[in-house]
Amino acid sequence: MRDTVILRVVVKVLLPAILMFALYVQFHGEYGPGGGFQAGVAAAAAVILYGMVFGIAEARKVVPRSIVNTMIPLGVLIFAGTGVVSILLGENYLDYTPLGSKPAKGQHLGILVVEFGVFVTVASTMLAIFYVFGGRADEADEKAKNEEGGE
């Protein structure tokens, strides 16, 4: 499959469109259908598609595993941290009202930050699942090869 020129070219053309669509869904999320979850999956799908055509090793060069592993908790921290900020500003947990000068602005900003946190976690989790499941066979093969060589 890796030698199919058509696939490689099509994927390279598609990738920017997929990523753009992910960003559109992301920033459209507070006033229309969309949001961090859908956007995160779309963004991860772009990298996964790239990895499927060019190999997981190539995908890992674009988004290394160490970054993915840090992004998963980071997103949760952004989400949960937004709530703590509202507590520090004197309102209930996850009440975004005090984040802006007007309640509507605060709600707007709050949901954007929260959706960003969701985006980070969802995208990286999807990638982590792909890397772990997809990379497992390669790692096992390598291990077997090393063991054979050692004997």
Place this chain on the structure above:
Amino acid sequence: MLAAHLPALQVVIPLMAAPLCAIFRRGYLGWLIAVAANWFAFAAAILLVFRVLEEGTISYAMGGWVPPIGIEYRVDIINVFVLLVVTGVGSVIIPFARAGTAARFNNTDQAWFYTMYLLALTGLLGVTITGDAFNIFVFLEISSLASYVMIAMGRDRRALTAAYQYLIMGTIGATFIVLGVGMLWAMTGTLNLADLAERIPEVSDTRPVLVALAFLTVGISLKLALFPLHLWLPNAYAYAPAVASAFLAGTATKVAIYLFVRIFYTVFGGSGFFSTTPLPEMFLVLSVVAMFAASVVAVFQDDVKRMFAYSSVAQIGFITLGISFVTEAGLTAAMVHLFNHAIMKAGIFLMLGAIMFRLASVQIDDLAGIGRKMPITMAGIVILGLGLLGVPGTSGFISKWWLVLAALENGHWWLVALIVLASLVTMLYVGRVVEVAYFREPSAKVAVMREAPASMLIPAYVLVLATIYFGLETNWSVGLAEQAAAKLMSAVY
């Protein structure tokens, strides 16, 4: 300023700590974060107890959205009691974790273990504190997913199949719960528990509500390992790492029991389902069968951890027996035993963890003569075992005493005999461990062993002392349980 936000902080502290552990990925730091977060959560629970005793029920509107539209965190005397048990048991267990995990896992895995522990804690606290039916499902799954991972991290390969089996059963249980919630929502248009309690009586004779009750019954019974839905529990507890076994035995089933009384008494209590359906009788029979069947199976187990896992199923039978009476005395007995059993079983699993740490086995034949080489650990197991039996002077006696009182109040003389008989079966399996540990010659492996490290013994002994303390001084445990029982019964007509 923060006092007003205690209900949110109760859940948010461990929730924030969990990703921190995962970001730093250092074992020691992760442990420090976990201990700090757990102790803060415990402090929050204690403060909440005092506030609830002073002001009564606290309602906290998540995100400022007023209930019943928004998600409400509702703290009353019932769940604050459970919050206290969960955070308290957790804060004693987690210092124990350091030596065992550091010896077995690399830095990254240790950090993930603490992340999972904190997420499980978050989920359990969330289930307990929330006043929203769907929120219960979400938190339940957070804690369950984290516990599947913790179980799968056990040292035996059977831990993997145990985790898989628990995952399947647990997910079926959770899905049943959410099916029940969905039907209630379709019939009443609300997810808020207090609001549901008000609206269900209007539609209580419709079939979807009855079906919802059935789904919730089976789902929650799966989660709390009520006989015969307990099949996931023995392997899960037996092969999980010691900290996970102790934590799950002490808290996860207890929270499921809390959920059980919350749904049946607070939500459905006003709709007369206790008299129109055979639910109480059903639970009475199942509880009695659990008390005997699981105890008898425990006697024949060769893996001591598995033995005490079966013992958990039996003890859960004692708790649900109290619930099935539908009287204030019965509920008091159930709540007291929930409290006492959490402490005793967590203590026993910690002691077994200490033995596992030194001996790398808890097979009963390998334990021959261990009483001479690890006298402090074994003494702890004996005291906690006596507690399970219900010997006067231990907290186990208090719970059995209340249970007997409740049975007498209902006029069930034969039940008193059964309770005493079931306690005698407990003596058989505790006695089997004692016999092997004290009256046999140490094997070659045991002969060279040393006592467990102090970092393990101190937390375990805190639980032993608590067992004795709550056996003599019952103002706190029984006092809070009585108030919780009165509150629960006040919703039943």
Place this chain on the structure above:
Amino acid sequence: MNEFLADLNYWVTIFLLVGGLYIITAHGNMVKKLVGLAIFQSSVYLLFISPGKILGGTAPIIAPGFDVYSNPLPHVLILTAIVVGVATIALGLAIVVRIHEAYGTIEDDEVHDLEAD
């Protein structure tokens, strides 16, 4: 027949529910069991989404000219439930991979036999 069609969503829900449970119990292959679990869970999604649809209702965004809106609550709930479902299946598959590495098989009965030894 019309009555049947009116309740079609609920018939499908029941079918998925029972079918999923059947697969979980009837199959010994651990991956197939997880597939059953996924089907079983999807019955819940349908159960929640069905009553949320209001005939003639539009997306619940206040705009001039529209006054009938679908109920947004079930969509939010089910989005959460789907996330939970995805996490469960991913974790389940990860455990199955580890089981395969540890036992060399993912058949229920074979694993059971190996454990008995």
